[in-house]
Amino acid sequence: MKKRSAFIWKHKVFSVLLLLAFLILLIVIFPEILTSKDPNAAVMMDALQAPSRAHPFGTDKLGRDLFARVVYGARTSVPTAFLLVFLIFSIGSFLGIIAGYFGGFIDALIMRIADIMIAFPGLVLAMAIVGILGPNLMNAVLAIAAVSWPKYARLARSLVLKIRQRDYVAAAVLTGSRTGYILRRYMFRLSLPTLIVTAATDIGKMMLEMAALSFLGFGAQPPTPEWGLMLNEGRSYLQIAPWLMIYPGLAMFLVVSVFNLIGDSLRDLLDTAQEE
Amino acid sequence: MKTKGWTKSLLSAALVAAMAAAMALLGKPVEAEDKKVLKIASGQATAAGMDPVQEYDGWYALRYGIGQTLTKMNDDMSISGWLVNDDWATNDDNTEWTFTVRDDVTFSNGNKLTGDLVKASLENVFTNGTRGPEYFTPSEITADGQKVTIKTENPEPIMPNKLADPLFTIIDTSVDNSEIKIKGPIATGPFVLDTYDITTKQCTVKKNENYWGGDVALDEIDFIYTEDQSALTMSLQSGEADAVYNLSMNDVGTFEKDDNFVVEKGTSGRTTIGFMNQNEGKALHDEVLRKAILQNLDKKTFCNTLLMGQYTAGNTLLTSAADYGYNELKDPNSYNPDNAKKLLDDAGYKDVDGDGFREDPNGNAIHIDYVYYTGRPEQQILVEATQTAMAQIGIKVTPDVQDTSVVMDRQASGNYDMLCMSINMMNCGDPENQINTYFCKGGSYNATGYESQEFNDLMKKVSETSDTDQRKDLVKQAEQVLLNDAVAVYYCYPSINFVTKKNVKNVYATPADFYWVDEKTDIS
Numbered sequence: 001m002k003k004r005s006a007f008i009w010k011h012k013v014f015s016v017l018l019l020l021a022f023l024i025l026l027i028v029i030f031p032e033i034l035t036s037k038d039p040n041a042a043v044m045m046d047a048l049q050a051p052s053r054a055h056p057f058g059t060d061k062l063g064r065d066l067f068a069r070v071v072y073g074a075r076t077s078v079p080t081a082f083l084l085v086f087l088i089f090s091i092g093s094f095l096g097i098i099a100g101y102f103g104g105f106i107d108a109l110i111m112r113i114a115d116i117m118i119a120f121p122g123l124v125l126a127m128a129i130v131g132i133l134g135p136n137l138m139n140a141v142l143a144i145a146a147v148s149w150p151k152y153a154r155l156a157r158s159l160v161l162k163i164r165q166r167d168y169v170a171a172a173v174l175t176g177s178r179t180g181y182i183l184r185r186y187m188f189r190l191s192l193p194t195l196i197v198t199a200a201t202d203i204g205k206m207m208l209e210m211a212a213l214s215f216l217g218f219g220a221q222p223p224t225p226e227w228g229l230m231l232n233e234g235r236s237y238l239q240i241a242p243w244l245m246i247y248p249g250l251a252m253f254l255v256v257s258v259f260n261l262i263g264d265s266l267r268d269l270l271d272t273a274q275e276e
Numbered sequence: 277m278k279t280k281g282w283t284k285s286l287l288s289a290a291l292v293a294a295m296a297a298a299m300a301l302l303g304k305p306v307e308a309e310d311k312k313v314l315k316i317a318s319g320q321a322t323a324a325g326m327d328p329v330q331e332y333d334g335w336y337a338l339r340y341g342i343g344q345t346l347t348k349m350n351d352d353m354s355i356s357g358w359l360v361n362d363d364w365a366t367n368d369d370n371t372e373w374t375f376t377v378r379d380d381v382t383f384s385n386g387n388k389l390t391g392d393l394v395k396a397s398l399e400n401v402f403t404n405g406t407r408g409p410e411y412f413t414p415s416e417i418t419a420d421g422q423k424v425t426i427k428t429e430n431p432e433p434i435m436p437n438k439l440a441d442p443l444f445t446i447i448d449t450s451v452d453n454s455e456i457k458i459k460g461p462i463a464t465g466p467f468v469l470d471t472y473d474i475t476t477k478q479c480t481v482k483k484n485e486n487y488w489g490g491d492v493a494l495d496e497i498d499f500i501y502t503e504d505q506s507a508l509t510m511s512l513q514s515g516e517a518d519a520v521y522n523l524s525m526n527d528v529g530t531f532e533k534d535d536n537f538v539v540e541k542g543t544s545g546r547t548t549i550g551f552m553n554q555n556e557g558k559a560l561h562d563e564v565l566r567k568a569i570l571q572n573l574d575k576k577t578f579c580n581t582l583l584m585g586q587y588t589a590g591n592t593l594l595t596s597a598a599d600y601g602y603n604e605l606k607d608p609n610s611y612n613p614d615n616a617k618k619l620l621d622d623a624g625y626k627d628v629d630g631d632g633f634r635e636d637p638n639g640n641a642i643h644i645d646y647v648y649y650t651g652r653p654e655q656q657i658l659v660e661a662t663q664t665a666m667a668q669i670g671i672k673v674t675p676d677v678q679d680t681s682v683v684m685d686r687q688a689s690g691n692y693d694m695l696c697m698s699i700n701m702m703n704c705g706d707p708e709n710q711i712n713t714y715f716c717k718g719g720s721y722n723a724t725g726y727e728s729q730e731f732n733d734l735m736k737k738v739s740e741t742s743d744t745d746q747r748k749d750l751v752k753q754a755e756q757v758l759l760n761d762a763v764a765v766y767y768c769y770p771s772i773n774f775v776t777k778k779n780v781k782n783v784y785a786t787p788a789d790f791y792w793v794d795e796k797t798d799i800s
Contacts, residue, residue, distance in 0.1 A: 040664070040667070042661075042664045042665075044574070044577045044578070044581055044582060044661065044664075045577060045581055047581050047582055061582065061657060061660075062582070062657075062660060062661060062664055063581075217677065221674070221675070222660050222663065222675055223660070223663065223664060223667070235506050236505045236506045236524060236526055236653075237526055238506060239509070239526070239527055239530055240526055240527070240529070240530070
């Protein structure tokens with residue numbers, strides 16, 4: 001207990017950010033805490049009402065409560081960003097570790113595929129992929145995953161190349177450790193901190209990329225409450241109902257900032273830990 | 277030493293050339309200032325090129341001031357002569373029409389418009405286009421000097437109306453027209469096509485130096501195309517455009533309050549229609565489902581609230597702006613959401629799998645793909661409002677936004693469940709042709725699968741009747757058949773607007789919707 005409070009005291013910023021992230025996750029799981037309204041319930045007579053007591057963020061073009069939509073929007077944006085990061089982290093790291101450890105033909109094959117994916121501008125390629133698969137949230141996740149994994153593969157590979165030269169790896173090989181064990185115990189474990197820091201900073205980025213795809217009509221489809229889509233929907237009402245863009249934008253700004261700052265603090269934390 | 281001198285002279289030559297180029301470049305803006313250029317932005321552009329006989333491309337020949345037709349539709353939807361005199365005549369059974377072509381008309385290349393060239397241009401519609409027979413089928417077209425006689429297989433009581441359609445834009449067929457799609461036609465309008473980019477759909481027209489109708493005030497008009505409604509609004513505010521066609525209902529109010537802009541509004545013959553694909557095998561083949569959808573749409577609220585009161589709620593196929601039964605005809609499927617639910621319950625539409633949406637009586641999921649485009653501001657909100665309203669009675673509708681040209685292709689091929697399209701039903705001052713095109717058997721954009729003997733017979737009678745009142749009566753009866761058969765959703769009747777800067781003159785929002793500019797169009 002003492003140790004924990006000492007940690008919190010030592011890493012005040014990180015702890016506060018973690019608390020904020022926890023609150024965001026709480027809202028994602030239990031949006032009812034903040035609003036009792038249904039984000040899809042449309043009262044068309046009440047369309048485009050300015051923020052008021054009844055509708056703190058106003059209503060949208062179909063008379064839906066914007067506050068409820070922003071709150072429920074977290075439910076779309078945050079889990080998809082986590083799912084995305086998990087996907088690219090696992091696929092990228094796995095392929096990178098294999099490539100780095102085995103080298104030769106496998107390395108060349110994996111890394112050339114990665115190079116091909118990197119050669120295209122990410123979002124444009126993602127748009128092309130969704131264009132072929134058909135626009136929806138799941139396809140958008142797959143498309144962004146398809147263009148984002150090479151980063152992890154390259155990172156993991158370079159880390160593994162370094163780790164492989166270490167004496168203890170040679171010792172492990174010499175004492176007859178099985179390849180699977182070496183990959184898990186040494187290669188994965190030792191590259192993990194760096195990969196985790198990268199993954200943490202990527203949560204915010206992935207959220208923005210998903211929102212960008214939805215904004216362009218390639219991600220979430222109406223009537224899903226999703227921040228990027230809401231921004232796009234609000235665009236044509238910018239001059240008469242600016243709240244349609246302000247609030248989803250603000251929500252996105254806050255959540256992305258929290259996760260980006262967590263990523264930064266985590267890097268500081270793990271870097272110091274490694275140095276120590 | 278010698279080499280050095282050579283380099284020196286080369287360098288000075290280069291310098292002189294560069295200076296000359298710079299002078300030339302500097303000189304250009306001065307020239308541009310002298311030129312009167314108008315920039316018009318719009319969410320509408322030609323789908324396939326500038327050949328008037330293809331699809332609806334003739335609309336752009338007219339809208340851009342390049343082409344003209346023999347007759348012209350006036351603002352009260354009456355017809356008068358344009359390239360012909362008003363003295364047309366017909367025989368008793370309306371199978372032979374004689375027109376006198378004006379004597380003072382020339383094409384932009386200087387060729388005089390003769391009866392023979394009119395004949396050739398009309399024949400071109402039937403030999404190179406596909407939509408001609410929806411209007412009339414000529415058995416013979418003859419020319420004698422400036423006189424042109426059109427004989428038809430069937431009685432054609434409203435021939436002068438039909439010839440006002442942009443499909444019958446008069447072009448010079450005596451020149452090489454192999455690249456007409458890109459280079460545009462040689463026609464008689466106050467402007468000629470300068471550049472047209474088939475990818476961006478941007479188009480520039482220049483003054484027709486040989487214009488027969490007098491001096492053309494402008495030197496050039498640039499037509500800018502984007503389907504993005506907010507970009508259209510902002511292009512006007514930023515000064516990128518001088519005029520915007522059909523500005524979004526969301527922003528018209530802002531411009532009306534601003535003294536720097538003029539909002540020109542006109543009634544139109546348009547109806548925003550939600551077509552329903554009722555071919556066998558499609559979900560909407562079942563009349564019960566179609567009726568439930570119709571009874572669940574609160575069109576009045578859609579128009580008054582979502583469309584800011586800028587549109588009139590639909591009731592009949594034909595607009596309230598024309599006298600075709602808007603206040604008389606009874607819609608058996610008017611707004612009644614409780615009955616909509618009851619209809620579905622009684623017919624066995626139930627949510628079997630618990631996903632919140634009903635399955636059809638055989639237990640198959642219903643998934644209605646609703647195709648629309650954003651080139652007109654009302655479409656997206658209407659489709660999304662439909663989706664929301666249908667979700668409330670457990671019918672799953674998925675909006676499917678596409679480029680306008682894709683939507684038109686899909687309308688012709690039937691690749692949709694529902695499809696939202698704004699159609700100028702009165703574009704010849706008479707609805708006969710458009711009804712044929714969109715609802716009659718064999719119509720080029722009718723892939724709805726709707727077929728009713730009663731309806732087809734009524735429309736055939738319309739085509740043979742010359743008495744105006746009788747025609748109206750028959751059309752109303754046909755409209756009632758469509759209402760009874762729950763054929764399509766008539767959402768609303770849009771009014772057309774042109775929002776311009778204060779210094780722009782004579783840009784028009786007319787009921788025909790294809791006379792945008794003329795020789796008097798000007799910017800100061």
